[in-house]
Every structure is written in structure tokens, then in C-alpha cells.
Amino acid sequence: MDEKKNLETKYSPKEFEEKIYKNWEEKGYFTPKVDLNKKAYTIIMPPPNITGKLHLGHALDNTLQDMIIRFKRMQGYNALWLPGEDHASIATEVKVENELLKKGIKKKEIGREAFLEKVWEWTDEYRDSIRSQIKKMGCSVDFTRESFTMDERLNKAVKHVFVKLYNEGLIYQGNRITNWCPKCVTAISDAEMEHKEQQGNFWHIRYPLVGTDKFLEIATTRPETMLGDTAVAVNPRDERYNDIVGKMLLLPLVNREIPIIADEYVDMEFGTGAVKITPAHDPNDYEVGKRHNLKEIKIMDDKGHINEFGGKYQGLERYEARKAIVEDLKSEGYLVNIKEHVHNVGFHDRCGTVVEPIISKQWYVKMESLAAPAVKAVKDGETKFIPERFEKTYYNWMENIQDWCISRQLWWGHRIPVWYCECGEITVSEETVSFCPKCGSNNLKQDSDVLDTWFSSALWPFSTLGWPEKTEDLEYFYPTDTLVTGYDIIFFWVARMVFSGIHNLGEVPFKNVFIHGMVRDSEGRKMSKSLGNGVDPLEVIDEYGADALRFMLVTGNAPGNDIRFYPERVESARNFANKIWNASRFVMMNLDEDLMKEYKDSKEYTLADRWILSKMNSLIKEVTENMDKFELGIALQKVYDFIWIEFCDWYIELVKPILYGEDKKQKATTLNVLKKVLTVSLQLLHPVMPFITEEIYIHLDSDYESITISSFPEYQESLADDKAETQMTYIVEGIRSLRNVRAEMNVIRSRKTKVLAYVLDEAKEAFDNGKTYFEKLASVSEVEIIKDKENLPENLVSLVVKGGELFIPLLDLVDKEKELERLNKEKDKLESEIERTKKKLSNERFVSKAPESVVEEEKVKGEKYKSMLEAILLRIESLN
Structure with a gap:
């Protein structure tokens, strides 16, 4: 036997996975060249943050992408899956800063340049780690085109967009409410906040009505912010307060007069129906303040300490100030009572600090004119969401969009391309500015802030392809075809990529947005360090192999739905791989290439041959349709069922008598069918289980040197055989019923039984043709088809089966x-x-x-x- 056909006796993925991936890379299978004669299919990988190891969410995301790109590559597309990493501005800065603190090094002491050198060292280390993990997962990405959001060419794209938007009047600098982290001393985005339910209090406070002995009672969860109150608001429809709207209140402790205003924002049913307004420290109050031209008094510094506008509380940390203020309110008779209250509090997800809404001077993007075309593109079907229900999430954010705060008070990231001169001139430029265009001074300072990480990520689908240069890759691979991502970043990232692509290139960045859910633990909980329920994909791969992990992540996975991780399911996936391995070994051990070539044109198929070819053909059609609709879990389940049940459990068993028989032509014909069905099965399974399918395929003496560049199977009308499928259904159901009754009665396998078959006319041919199968697979000595059920002998066991009824003499089954x-x-x-x-x-x-x-x-x-x-x-x- 040809040595090439020898598979190892035991399935051991460690023995070949790394070797196979290295071969794929060396052969350049994942590096498409621009070819105008071929249609491109592009996926740009959502860039993982360089802050640590990839987790199961990344494993799911990458498996789904790889399944799609391998499918398209096999279909003949010039398929590009471009990988990369995100610099994760604030997350990385916090991580590196903490690592330095462990060594007694403070960021401020070593300065910006030295700190950035440390971050680049971190970046190089973790990018290597991420690459290694991507390879371990079997991802067919093109590392020759790998990108990083801080690459020089991507930085060029970032600066180009900033300057372009600024010149178009869409970027401006202004004082607005932002989410502020007093520990990291920077503005943060909504995506970097985690809301948790906290036990807190409502402090009820009397605000004296000026010129009277009356008070207006308000309730607040943040009494320290009262130092910056500039009004108290009531609802204009609230009859309780109609007579005092426009009058003045004396702000307790501060003794500053503030007006009573009427605004629909106030909920009459909540609390006292009177709300303190602090425009500089609350996003809703900020909007109320704008409507009523209220003064904005910022009473905290960047580190969360009370500033000079806080009177005697100046210098106190915000929570220390809260205690002092509450004590003073109590002692001066302003505190009515304190009521316990559970409410949602926003925490910075990187450092765990409670976020402080605060007014600050930041750079913003005007969003209204950018959002409108992006909404239209989805409504017109230029970009489609799968599942469609996630369009609502997209519309909800885009149609209620606020201006985007894009500046961050950090060192790591794309530095804002703005220079300031002492003469007051501001210069925005893609190139470094050395002289002031107004006064000629060379004493210029670049803005010390960096851009929000999402600003560079928004350009990812085209900056990675060389934009703003008109590169060959950009012309050929853009717009991309499919984005695969989780539902949690639809508005933070997906929406921003859509409007960025339309605004900068005039086209949507991708045609499909395939949304997947989150990987949760077996109890349905989110995986986290605090719960200690996280799972390292590399550990799973080390124990079970990458194919088993990938299979588990896709099985039962419906677009947009969360999945649960069960170790038992990974083990089950490995068992499936083992089943394929053993079945393939059996087939290869029986292949006789010389005999098969001699009768390669033979079409003298047995019923079992016709049946398996027809079932395989139907499977090809269904799987292709499922894959095209992104029903990846359904497609995989169908392939699994076919391989395990139809091919391994039935067809291989059905043809064993032929393989061990003397009819050379029949044997050769069946061997050719066996090899074809095995090959097609491997090709259908390859997108999700690339390693085992490659290892078996290259031992099969196949048409291609690698399964990854083989052609995806196509439906052939000539193989469709409804009659064979129907007949085999009767036979399989009959055999299964006979096996069941024998098992129930503990009949030993060697004991043969006669079967009387009373069947419908349409099933007679099946039972005639299937006599051999009954004999070999159900321990039947003889199948006798009877015309009626009259005069049947006594002591028969009756079985109702598809197509009729079977009778077995009881004494054939048992010793009386x-x-x-x-x-x-x-x-x-x-x-x-x-x-x-x-x-x-x-x-x-x-x-x-x-x-x-x-x-x-x-x-x-x-x-x-x-x-x-x-x-x-x-x-x-x-x-x-």
C-alpha cells in the first residue's frame, strides 16, 4: 500500500496542527494577489486590543470569519482576510502604567517620550502573542498585509481625516459635558464605561425661597455637586409650583441666588418634582442649561477634587467633600432626611473608578450631517445586518446621535495634529508645523491630547488597504464584503465605520454586518476575572485541538445569539474528529488505486452507492445555501449529521460486504464512491475544521496539494436520485427497528432470524433490493415478502415500520x-x-x-x- 495513505493510528492534533499551518503560510495560500480576472472577497478582522491574550469571544469571532473566508476561497473568490491589532489607547496606557508602578517607576517622572518607548516594547510583545494565538486557531489570514492602528501609514490616514473634517467645519473645539475618569485624568467614551447597580442614598435638601420663610425641597444622589447648581427646575405642567416659577432660591451653604425654571425634562412623579440643575456636572442638566442660558460652574478639578469655586470645601476629594457638605447641611438645618436608593453608577472599566460627568474643553466631531447618509445606506440595503433585527440598534443610536468627543488626555495614541502659537494662532496640519503662518514664530506647541481609539478604528476597513493613497489593494478589495462582530459595539464601531467610509470614499465599507453573540459560561454568566469563570482558548486547544474548539463554538450558533461554553461539548467535538479520523483510516486501508483507475468510469452503482451520492449532493446544495445566508451553525449541523450518520454509521457498513467480496468491478465502483464521498465530506467540513480535514486530504492522493485551495463541492443534477433515497429510507428504518427489538430481547448478534415483510406496493422494490443489507446489518437469514397477513404462523413478533409491517418468528429470536x-x-x-x-x-x-x-x-x-x-x-x- 502507498505510504502516503498511512494516517497515524491515533488522532492526535498536536502532531500536525502547527506543521500544517506553517505549510499553508510558506505556500502563500492566504496571500491573494490582485487579479482583475477574479472576483475579490474581503473580510477585515476586527482588531483585538494589544492588552493581553485573546479570549473565547475572539475565538468565536475569528472562527466565524475563517469559516466564511475559507468557504469563499474554495468557491474561487480571490479571498483576503486582513488581520491587525488596535492600540487601545487608554487600556494599554493603564496596563503599562501599572506595570511600571510595580517597578517603582512613575509615568510623569520618566516623561512622555520614555513612557512611549515602554509602550512600544509592550506592543511588540503582545502583537507577537496575538499573532501566535491567531495561528493556533487556524485562522487563514494574510499576515503580509497585517495592520496596526498605530502604524505610520494608518497614522497618515488618521491625520488626513482630522484635517479634512476640520477644514469642512465638522471638527471643532468646545466645552461640553464628557465622561471623565478622575484617576486616569482623561475623557472616556461610553464604550469604556460599565454600569453597575449600587446601593446609594437620596439626600433631601431644603432650598430657601428668597424673601419668604418657605423652602423648596429637592433630592439628589450627589450632594457635592450642589456647589455648582445654577437653577432648580420644575415641570411647567406641575400645578404645585406654577406660582413660584421665575422666583429665586438661596443655594444652601453657598448663599448664591439661583432661579426656579420650568422645563419638560422634569418628571413630576419622581421625588418632589423639583430638580437641582448643575450644568457643568450632569449631561441632562447641561442640556437644560443650554435651553435656559444658565451659567456653567465647574466645581471640580481633573482629579476629582473641589476647586476654587467650592468655597471652604476647596481641596477636598469629591467623596470627602460629600461627607463634609452633608454634615454642614444637617447642622444648619437644610437636610430634611436621607433615603436609601439603588441606582446605576458608571465605572471606568479599565481602572474601576466612578466616572464623573464633567464639563471640559475637548475636540468634537459634528455628527448630524455624517450620520444621515449612513442611516440611508442601511435603509437602502447597501449595507445589511444579519440578523436584520440589529438594524434597530443601529438606527436608534444614529438617529439620536450626539456630537462625538474625540480627544483624550493621554500619551499613547494618535496625537492631535493641531499646533498652538503664543500669538493665538491655531494651525491644523497633516505635516509637522515648525513656523506660525501668522507671526512666523517657531515657538509652537502641539496639542498634548491624543485621539479617541475609535477615531482610528473608524477608518479600519480602508486605512488598512492603503488609503488615503490610491493603492492597488484599495481599488481591488474595497468596499469589503463582510464584517463579523459582536452586538455590543454596533454603535461604538460599526456605525462609525459606515459613516467614515461613505464620507471619505463615497461607498459603504462593507456589504454585510454579520452579528454574533457573546460566549458565556455554562450557567449563562458573562465571563470575567472577578467571577473566575474565564476560559483560555489556548488551554482548550492544547487539550482537545483547535478543530474541536472551533466546532464547539459554531455548533448550534445562531446569528446574534449568545452561546454557552461547555467543556463536554468540546469533548464531544473531539469525539467527532476521532470518528472522522477512524472512518478515513478505514477507507484508505481499503483503497486500491490501480483497481479504481481501471474502472474509474463505471457507473454500475449499488442502491447504497446511489443513495449516498444523492444524499451528498443534496447536502452540498443545502450547505452552500446556508453558508450564503450566514446560517453557519445550521450548515455545520447538517455536515455533522451526514458524516456521522449517513456516511460512517450506514454507508460504510452497507458496503463492507462488497469491499470484502470478489466482484472487482463492483468493488472498484464502490471504492470510487467511498473516496468521492469522503473527499466531499472533508471539503464541506474544512471551513470549520481546517486542520484535520487537511491532514486527511493530503493523504488521499487528491486533485489538489491542499484542501484549502481545492474547489468547494457543487451540486450536480445528475447525482440527484429521489428513488434511491426513498428506497434506502425504507431499508434503514427497517434495519433500525429490527436492531432495536433484538437489543430489547438481548438476542446475540450471531443468531439469525427470518423476516416476513408485509409492505406497501411502493416499498416492495426497496425490500427486494435491500435483502442483502438486512442480512448483513440486521442478522437476518431471509427476507420473505408476503402478499397478505392471513394464515400467519403463531408466535410472531410484529414491528410496524415505514412502508409496512415486519414479522419475526419469536423462536428465531430466543431459545424457548x-x-x-x-x-x-x-x-x-x-x-x-x-x-x-x-x-x-x-x-x-x-x-x-x-x-x-x-x-x-x-x-x-x-x-x-x-x-x-x-x-x-x-x-x-x-x-x-
């Missing part, structure tokens, strides 16, 4: 004397159990003291034993 002995023993045992149950239930003490459920359980047992005894007695009677 031994069976009677066994049945009588079973009868005695059941009678004993019935008597025991009867005594127990007639015991008044047991019935009165035992729990009702226990008594009921005994009654159920008694009835079950009686039913079983009746069946045994009937069997004994029939044998006698």
Missing part, C-alpha cells in the same frame, strides 16, 4: 426454554415487588407520616410493576 426460565424469574421478582409495595401502602403509619410525594411515588411504582407483570405473563403465555 431459556427464555421461559428468564421470564419466570422476572415474574417472581415483579410479584415480590408488587407485594412489598402493597404492604407498604396498607401500613397506616407509613401513609400518615411519610411525605405525600413519597407515598405517591410508591403508588406509581406499584402500578408500573403491575403493568410490567402483565407484559411478562402475556409473553409466557405466547411461548407456552
